[in-house]
Structure formats: C-alpha cells, structure tokens
Amino acid sequence: MDTYLDNGSAYEDILSGIQECDPRGAVCCTDETVFSLAKVVLVKEKIPGITLQLVDEQGYAIRQVSSKKPSQDRPSDSHLSTRQTAVIRALEKVMSHCRKEGIQLIGYSDELVAMPVVVRPDDVSPAVALDVETHGVYRGADSLINTDSDQA
Template identity: 45%
Template sequence: MERYIADELTISEIRDIVRESAQGDVLCCYQERIFESGKAALVAEKAVGITLQLLDSDQYVIRQASSRKRSEQSGDKQFTDRQLTVIKALEKVLKHCKKEGVQLIGFSDELVAQPTGLDPLELMSAYALEVDTSDAYKGADSLQGR
C-alpha cells in the first residue's frame, strides 16, 4: 500500500506510521526532513520490507530507501552495505597510494606495486613488489578461460 507522510508530522508520529506499516508498503514524503526522520524510524523500528520515497512536486522519486534484513541482502546480485563500505575503504587506500607515489599495475592474476617514477612498461623492475591480494584480485585475462 502507498501512504503519504504529511509535512508537519513529528518524529514520534513518523515512527508510529512505520510501526503500523506492513511489508511491501511504500511511504512517500515531500520534505528532506521527513525523509531523514523516516529513514531513522525504519532503523529504530527494525522495519523490514518497507520503502521510503522522497518525491518532488511532479511526483518523481528523488531519493529512496528500503529496509531489508542483511541475510536477504547478501543473496542479491548487488553489493551489501558492508561490501560497499569495504569498497570505499579500498578507494581511500588507492588515494593514499597515489599521494605517496605508489602505482599499481595489473598483470594477468598479479597486482604489482612500484614507485610512480618508474616506467609501468618496465615489467621486471627490481623495485616492483607483488601485492598479496588474498585472491580478491582477478585479472581479466584469467576470466576468459573460465
């Protein structure tokens, strides 16, 4: 069922709406404040299967949040919230690599680190180090033979 959350509701009233909602319900609102309160209510009430939508004046969805159990999320073909956190951490590490002058080069199933000043085409540099990727890195060449 689709329900609209009025702009003047308090946080406790929004929590009541979330608590009364059933799995599959879609809660819509027009204000960012209501949307953020609704997201907090989804978490606080541990609501499962409810979608919250922030709409613009033309009824287009600007933002959307859905509540699911982590166990349901991991079976999807999308990243879980924990996996997205790991990816963000990896991106930060890669920024640090660039800042500190470390370049990463992928060769088949190997990931190699070497100082930025060296030519990446110089494959056998004495300064290059193989990065232990714990089998998380797969080169595109190795995927073709699957």
C-alpha cells in the first residue's frame, strides 16, 4: 500500500511516512519540495528499501527514486547493468499496479495479453483480451527453444 505525504510536510512528517510505508508500496507526494526533502530524509536516515515517487494529480509517477544498501546495488551474478536493473524494477512496479487494478497479464505463445482478473479461464477470448504492445521485448519460451534447436 502506498503512503501519501501532504504538501508542505516537514522532516519529521516525512520520516514518519517513510517508516510507516508498506515494503511493497511507495512513499508518494505531489509537491516537488516535499519530494526533494524526502530524498534528503532517505539519505540522512539511511533507510533502505524505500521507493519515493513524485506523482501528478492523476496519481501517475513523474519521478521516482529508490533507496538501497550498497550491497543491493547490483547482484554479482547479474549480467544486467545498473540502468537495466532499474528498468526491471520499474516494470515490476507496473506489474504491482496491474495487480492493484485487477489486471492479469497472460502469455500466449509469442503474444502478451491483458485482461481483468474476474474473467474465468474458460471464458478467455479475444473479445476480453487486450494485446499488449511489447515492442519485441516479450517472447514466449517456445520461440526461444525453437530458435535454439533450429540453429543446432
């Protein structure tokens, strides 16, 4: 669950909001001054695992920062750059928003579709499924296996 900070929040109010934040949520604010002060609070208080978002009037994130321990920066066995890892974290946040809004993402071979969670598996049809534009990033595992066996 996200925690929202009031406009004009003071250091102590921000610290309290950060400490009350659900680990799967974010600390959100609509005021740029509060956002800047909240970043200072995160650094000064050395609080890891917090996502801070500056959101617009509709609740969409305009800017986002996350605090973490130095050892959390990048797993040693990862082949992803820090920027690529940040993109994955943003994608995970989108997935969290999908869950909150009752949207499920389903892989169909090489396609990815979205539909309401209230749709029963036996009612799945193109009429209720919305194709997700993956820009070629999403590929089904079958296509990877078939490509590998074709090259052998």
